[in-house]
Amino acid sequence: GAGVSQSPRYKVAKRGQDVALRCDPISGHVSLFWYQQALGQGPEFLTYFQNEAQLDKSGLPSDRFFAERPEGSVSTLKIQRTQQEDSAVYLCASSPGGGIYQETQYFGPGTRLLVL
Amino acid sequence: SQQGEEDPQALSIQEGENATMNCSYKTSINNLQWYRQNSGRGLVHLILIRSNEREKHSGRLRVTLDTSKKSSSLLITASRAADTASYFCATDEKHFNKFYFGSGTKLNVKP
8 A cells, every 4th residue: 555655855945934844644544753854863753643633742843843634644744934954854654553652653755855 | 862872883794794783772661663764765664672572583684672781783684785774773762752763873785
Protein backbone atom coordinates (compact mmCIF):
# COMPACT_ATOMS: atom_id res chain seq x y z
CA GLY A 1 0.00 0.00 0.00
CA ALA A 2 0.93 3.66 -0.14
CA GLY A 3 3.42 4.91 2.40
CA VAL A 4 3.65 8.29 4.08
CA SER A 5 3.81 11.10 1.55
CA GLN A 6 4.91 14.68 2.03
CA SER A 7 4.63 17.76 -0.12
CA PRO A 8 6.29 19.74 -1.37
CA ARG A 9 9.53 17.75 -1.51
CA TYR A 10 11.57 20.95 -1.79
CA LYS A 11 10.69 24.47 -0.75
CA VAL A 12 12.74 27.63 -1.10
CA ALA A 13 11.43 30.55 0.92
CA LYS A 14 12.60 34.11 1.40
CA ARG A 15 13.24 35.10 4.99
CA GLY A 16 10.02 36.33 6.54
CA GLN A 17 7.78 34.29 4.28
CA ASP A 18 5.21 31.83 5.69
CA VAL A 19 5.37 28.19 4.56
CA ALA A 20 3.02 25.21 4.91
CA LEU A 21 4.25 21.64 4.73
CA ARG A 22 1.82 18.79 4.20
CA CYS A 23 1.90 15.20 5.41
CA ASP A 24 -0.36 12.37 4.27
CA PRO A 25 0.09 9.49 6.71
CA ILE A 26 -0.63 5.86 6.00
CA SER A 27 -4.40 5.41 5.91
CA GLY A 28 -5.81 4.43 9.28
CA HIS A 29 -2.70 5.28 11.28
CA VAL A 30 -3.62 6.83 14.60
CA SER A 31 -0.33 8.50 15.50
CA LEU A 32 1.46 11.18 13.51
CA PHE A 33 4.80 12.79 14.28
CA TRP A 34 6.78 15.72 12.91
CA TYR A 35 10.56 15.91 13.14
CA GLN A 36 13.16 18.46 12.07
CA GLN A 37 16.48 17.19 10.75
CA ALA A 38 19.44 19.52 10.31
CA LEU A 39 22.24 18.57 7.95
CA GLY A 40 24.40 15.82 9.40
CA GLN A 41 22.22 15.38 12.48
CA GLY A 42 19.55 12.98 13.62
CA PRO A 43 15.88 13.94 13.49
CA GLU A 44 14.62 16.05 16.37
CA PHE A 45 11.07 15.64 17.65
CA LEU A 46 8.72 18.55 17.05
CA THR A 47 5.19 17.40 17.79
CA TYR A 48 2.86 14.40 18.08
CA PHE A 49 -0.82 13.81 17.25
CA GLN A 50 -3.09 11.01 18.27
CA ASN A 51 -5.92 11.26 15.75
CA GLU A 52 -6.80 14.97 15.71
CA ALA A 53 -5.49 15.69 19.19
CA GLN A 54 -2.07 17.29 19.50
CA LEU A 55 -0.80 15.55 22.60
CA ASP A 56 2.76 16.85 22.64
CA LYS A 57 4.13 19.99 21.05
CA SER A 58 7.08 20.44 23.34
CA GLY A 59 9.61 20.18 20.50
CA LEU A 60 8.31 23.10 18.47
CA PRO A 61 11.20 25.58 18.58
CA SER A 62 9.16 28.77 18.73
CA ASP A 63 5.63 30.12 18.47
CA ARG A 64 6.27 30.63 14.77
CA PHE A 65 5.76 26.88 14.35
CA PHE A 66 2.23 25.52 14.31
CA ALA A 67 0.89 22.09 13.40
CA GLU A 68 -2.61 20.77 12.91
CA ARG A 69 -4.41 17.58 11.99
CA PRO A 70 -8.05 18.67 11.98
CA GLU A 71 -9.68 15.45 10.76
CA GLY A 72 -7.21 13.00 12.18
CA SER A 73 -5.55 12.17 8.87
CA VAL A 74 -3.65 14.79 6.84
CA SER A 75 -1.43 17.10 8.87
CA THR A 76 0.07 20.49 8.07
CA LEU A 77 3.12 22.04 9.67
CA LYS A 78 3.14 25.80 9.27
CA ILE A 79 6.12 28.03 9.85
CA GLN A 80 5.45 31.74 10.02
CA ARG A 81 8.00 34.45 9.28
CA THR A 82 10.67 31.92 8.32
CA GLN A 83 14.24 32.48 9.47
CA GLN A 84 17.46 31.07 8.03
CA GLU A 85 17.84 28.74 11.02
CA ASP A 86 14.58 27.06 9.98
CA SER A 87 16.39 25.56 6.98
CA ALA A 88 16.25 21.80 7.47
CA VAL A 89 14.50 18.66 6.32
CA TYR A 90 11.07 18.25 7.92
CA LEU A 91 10.07 14.64 8.34
CA CYS A 92 6.63 13.27 9.02
CA ALA A 93 6.02 9.78 10.43
CA SER A 94 2.95 7.76 11.30
CA SER A 95 2.30 4.63 13.31
CA PRO A 96 -0.74 2.40 13.53
CA GLY A 97 -1.71 2.64 17.19
CA GLY A 98 -1.83 5.16 19.94
CA GLY A 99 0.98 3.57 21.86
CA ILE A 100 3.18 6.49 20.89
CA TYR A 101 6.77 5.25 20.88
CA GLN A 102 6.15 1.57 21.52
CA GLU A 103 5.94 0.69 17.87
CA THR A 104 7.48 1.24 14.47
CA GLN A 105 7.19 4.66 12.92
CA TYR A 106 6.87 4.89 9.14
CA PHE A 107 8.59 7.95 7.72
CA GLY A 108 7.84 10.04 4.68
CA PRO A 109 10.55 11.27 2.30
CA GLY A 110 10.68 14.67 3.97
CA THR A 111 10.39 18.25 2.81
CA ARG A 112 13.71 20.03 2.38
CA LEU A 113 13.21 23.68 3.33
CA LEU A 114 15.77 26.32 2.41
CA VAL A 115 15.29 29.82 3.74
CA LEU A 116 17.29 32.49 1.94
CA SER B 1 18.62 17.71 23.08
CA GLN B 2 19.52 14.41 21.37
CA GLN B 3 19.90 11.69 23.94
CA GLY B 4 21.57 8.98 21.88
CA GLU B 5 25.16 9.24 20.75
CA GLU B 6 26.42 6.91 18.07
CA ASP B 7 29.97 5.73 17.73
CA PRO B 8 31.79 5.82 15.40
CA GLN B 9 30.53 8.87 13.53
CA ALA B 10 31.72 7.31 10.27
CA LEU B 11 32.74 3.81 9.25
CA SER B 12 34.14 2.56 5.96
CA ILE B 13 34.43 -1.18 5.27
CA GLN B 14 34.73 -3.61 2.37
CA GLU B 15 31.76 -5.59 1.13
CA GLY B 16 31.49 -8.87 3.02
CA GLU B 17 32.92 -7.49 6.25
CA ASN B 18 30.89 -6.99 9.41
CA ALA B 19 29.98 -3.52 10.63
CA THR B 20 29.41 -2.66 14.28
CA MET B 21 27.86 0.59 15.48
CA ASN B 22 27.33 1.61 19.06
CA CYS B 23 24.80 3.84 20.74
CA SER B 24 24.95 5.28 24.23
CA TYR B 25 22.11 7.09 25.97
CA LYS B 26 21.58 8.95 29.20
CA THR B 27 18.34 8.03 30.95
CA SER B 28 16.06 5.03 31.55
CA ILE B 29 14.24 3.85 28.47
CA ASN B 30 11.22 1.76 27.50
CA ASN B 31 12.76 0.64 24.23
CA LEU B 32 15.50 1.41 21.74
CA GLN B 33 15.08 1.40 17.99
CA TRP B 34 17.52 1.45 15.10
CA TYR B 35 16.75 3.24 11.85
CA ARG B 36 18.57 3.49 8.53
CA GLN B 37 18.52 6.54 6.29
CA ASN B 38 19.73 6.82 2.74
CA SER B 39 18.83 9.19 -0.05
CA GLY B 40 16.91 6.56 -1.94
CA ARG B 41 14.54 5.27 0.71
CA GLY B 42 14.44 7.90 3.42
CA LEU B 43 14.33 6.83 7.08
CA VAL B 44 13.44 3.17 7.56
CA HIS B 45 12.83 1.29 10.79
CA LEU B 46 15.16 -1.69 11.25
CA ILE B 47 14.58 -3.20 14.66
CA LEU B 48 13.08 -2.43 18.09
CA ILE B 49 14.49 -3.90 21.31
CA ARG B 50 12.62 -3.50 24.58
CA SER B 51 14.31 -2.63 27.84
CA ASN B 52 13.81 -6.17 29.19
CA GLU B 53 15.47 -7.75 26.17
CA ARG B 54 19.20 -8.22 25.79
CA GLU B 55 19.59 -9.32 22.19
CA LYS B 56 17.52 -9.42 19.05
CA HIS B 57 18.12 -10.67 15.51
CA SER B 58 16.59 -9.77 12.20
CA GLY B 59 18.18 -11.25 9.09
CA ARG B 60 21.77 -9.97 8.95
CA LEU B 61 21.15 -7.57 11.84
CA ARG B 62 21.96 -8.28 15.46
CA VAL B 63 21.15 -5.76 18.17
CA THR B 64 22.24 -5.92 21.79
CA LEU B 65 21.08 -3.79 24.68
CA ASP B 66 22.87 -3.32 28.00
CA THR B 67 20.67 -1.18 30.22
CA SER B 68 23.24 -1.16 33.03
CA LYS B 69 25.71 0.56 30.72
CA LYS B 70 22.99 2.48 28.88
CA SER B 71 24.32 1.28 25.55
CA SER B 72 23.30 -0.68 22.49
CA SER B 73 25.13 -2.07 19.49
CA LEU B 74 24.02 -2.84 15.96
CA LEU B 75 25.95 -5.49 14.06
CA ILE B 76 25.47 -5.92 10.33
CA THR B 77 27.01 -9.16 9.12
CA ALA B 78 28.29 -9.83 5.60
CA SER B 79 27.76 -6.21 4.57
CA ARG B 80 26.69 -5.24 1.08
CA ALA B 81 27.15 -2.05 -0.90
CA ALA B 82 23.40 -1.48 -0.48
CA ASP B 83 23.93 -1.19 3.29
CA THR B 84 25.65 2.16 2.68
CA ALA B 85 23.57 4.63 4.69
CA SER B 86 23.39 6.54 7.96
CA TYR B 87 22.25 4.52 10.96
CA PHE B 88 20.47 6.11 13.90
CA CYS B 89 19.49 4.78 17.28
CA ALA B 90 16.35 6.22 18.83
CA THR B 91 15.31 5.92 22.46
CA ASP B 92 11.92 6.07 24.09
CA GLU B 93 12.70 7.86 27.34
CA LYS B 94 10.84 6.29 30.23
CA HIS B 95 9.97 9.04 32.65
CA PHE B 96 9.25 11.91 30.34
CA ASN B 97 7.76 9.93 27.44
CA LYS B 98 10.10 11.52 24.93
CA PHE B 99 11.62 10.07 21.78
CA TYR B 100 15.17 10.98 20.84
CA PHE B 101 17.32 10.15 17.84
CA GLY B 102 21.10 10.08 18.05
CA SER B 103 23.37 11.89 15.64
CA GLY B 104 24.01 8.78 13.56
CA THR B 105 26.81 6.63 12.15
CA LYS B 106 27.59 7.07 8.49
CA LEU B 107 28.43 3.65 7.02
CA ASN B 108 30.15 3.27 3.66
CA VAL B 109 30.43 -0.23 2.25
CA LYS B 110 32.87 -0.38 -0.62
CA PRO B 111 32.16 -2.91 -3.37
